[in-house]
Amino acid sequence: MELTEENAKIYGDLFYKTKTGNINYFNSKLEMSGRIYIKGFRNSDAHLTYTDNELLEMGLYLEPIYKENFKLKK
Numbered sequence: 635m636e637l638t639e640e641n642a643k644i645y646g647d648l649f650y651k652t653k654t655g656n657i658n659y660f661n662s663k664l665e666m667s668g669r670i671y672i673k674g675f676r677n678s679d680a681h682l683t684y685t686d687n688e689l690l691e692m693g694l695y696l697e698p699i700y701k702e703n704f705k706l707k708k
Contacts, residue, residue, distance in 0.1 A: 639668030646671030
């Protein structure tokens, strides 16, 4: 998946909004942009990019699913 601001926001929000532990309702409406998530990803020590072969070797490769009637949201 290409790391665009839109994709980074979707991906980052999934983790941010589903953190384990106590829910902080005061900050539950906090909106973070994709740009902020990208900055965090880039500053992380985690290895974020793998080749298809590396994913296959780790048993993490997922075949893309294509649907004929799939419409992209613009």
